[in-house]
Amino acid sequence: MSGLGERWLTAAYRGDAWLTLLRPLEALYRWAVARRAAAYASGRRQAWSAPVPVIVVGNLTLGGTGKSPLVAWLVERLAAQGWRPGILSRGYGGKGADHPLLVEPATPAAACGDEPRMLADQTGVPVVVDPDRPRGARRLLEVGCDILVSDDGLQHLALARDLELVVVDGARGFGNGRCLPAGPLRESLSRLDSVDAILVNGEPQGPLPLAARRMALAPSAWRRLGDGRRYPIAPPPFSGPVHAVAGIGRPQRFFETLEALGIEVIAHPFGDHHAFRADELRFADHRPLVMTAKDAVKCRDLAPGESWVLEVEASPEPAFVAWLDQRLAALKARPVSGNDDTNPRAGVMPAHPPT
Template sequence: MSRRLEDLLLAIWSRRGAASTLLLPLAWLYGRLSARRLRAQARTAWKAPVPVLVVGNILVGGTGKTPVTIALCQALQARGWHPGIVSRGYGAAVGPEPRLSDTGGDAARLGDEPALIHAATGAPVAVHPKRAQAAAALLAAHPEVDVLVADDGLQHTALARDLELIVQDGRGAGNGRLLPAGPLREPPARLAQADWLITHLAADEPEPPPASGIHTGSGTDTHTPTGHAPRSVLMRLEPEGVTHLASSRDLPWADWRAEHGTAPCSAAAGIGRPERFFAMLRAAGVVLSRTLRVPDHQAIPADALRDLPPGPILITPKDAVKCVPPHDPRLWAVRAAPGFSDAGWLDEIDQSLRTAARARTSAAAGITL
């Protein structure tokens, strides 16, 4: 999909205008078919022998699932867990059998986001459109894995889950309508079914008013209410370090800024919301003379880079994993660290997963808790 088409859809989906209203019959059909598929999958869902945490969204486009998944995996590793990642592998021709990171973790084999998560965490990854199949293959190959993190797995109910974490951004629920009349994969009420709701804000976005993180609305709810509101956490990304692609030279952000001063730079991004990356750089003091927006999941064209002015070109790690050597010597990949409004939320995730693990152990031993 071109950036021009993406921009047009985002404009349509931001309000309940005439174009969106004309598409409502298709949205109704989408909702009925989607709800039927989710119910059918859930009836025969596979329950893994280890706890499963799903990270997903109901809003199309980039909301920030990848940095959240990386932060979760790193936090679990720091607390003694051995996480494994399952994902669809968007952008890679996976084939009939799951593909594991054991035989190569590059973007061409796994897809850009799973490759980035694997590179950032070292956790084993399995990709396949059927998440349960990927999970079974990963556990068979890696018996040390004691928790599964399903990246972008919210709408794949064939894999049973213990915890659901939904990531949204400043758009909230957009116009509150399902595809194609709006940006939603599921009705807005679905947000209230999650265990955690992470709201990813750009550097220049104000914090939402209290209780505004949960967006409710009309639509067919295909999920049984959990009886509790999800815990809400705000997230913002800040530059942490940079890597020079041509030389693999790695610098902390402060050192890179000291070295390059206030000289104008360019920035390029092929992610769901490039403006959020550009806003982060500007908030960190970078003077951007030019920006380049590329469709999500697509590699940045070499000829487009050549058209950028002299000076450093800052890109995202997701774009960096798709860059093929020899690299343009101006390219620097910016690593961003998430900051969360609740510093203890990852400890609570840890405790919830330990409770789920104990329940599995007790069930296997025939003990009733």
């Protein structure tokens, strides 16, 4: 996101008064979103239904919420239960021209996007990038996946889904509660009535739906960028102040995490999905450099010698984990047909959040 876009997003979350000027455009945006949803609900547009379960992890707002760590946690739990999961992504920022793109060990982040590259490295499961979600889903089926996780797929209605999980940033919530461009919402807040689960990342700073569950992002290890060697969180494998760079949806969350670990931070925030240059990672004082896992996949050949990656893991509350395991058991036990007229999943959106 550009500097202008970042300033607009900050204003949207603060609820700056000048955004009221954009409400006529917001009304047009809401109309377009509602018209598209109605087309799928009525059958005028048909969602493709995979012959295996599909779980969507998404958000209702622009900006980072912590959904990618939840995707990594989810596929690891699925694999531990005997599933063969695959991840489907839009691949924002990737420049690859051929789709569907199966992310291989040698696929650069520049081709597939930083989040798909990160998720492939972290989980080891198949990751496919394709703006056409049904086409990408079919590629995952070809490599043997028996359950699909669609990252940031809430608004991609062309792919039918069995579960919808929405992640909310506890600190920022839903901003001023308005839709684009007068606010940060991709869809109206009423959309939350039809999702299966709402997870709040971090301590909520305002009112949230009663059905919301809690999750946290917990630091799990330090990784040296150069050789990939991992170290325990405490004590950190470096000393003194560090230069912290973050090109994620909310860089301040990363800086706050470092400070909570007792690290003195010299903060360098960048826009989400920022394409780093070598000069942006080199500082005259030669202090250690610390970055996120998402940024690290783009900086392997750019960063100086003493560069470190803070690995984090999603930690959902036990009540959500128990609910999820029940839903997964039901999905595993249920026979599923393909995308035909007798398939009850085709084009059907889930309707009930957990209680």
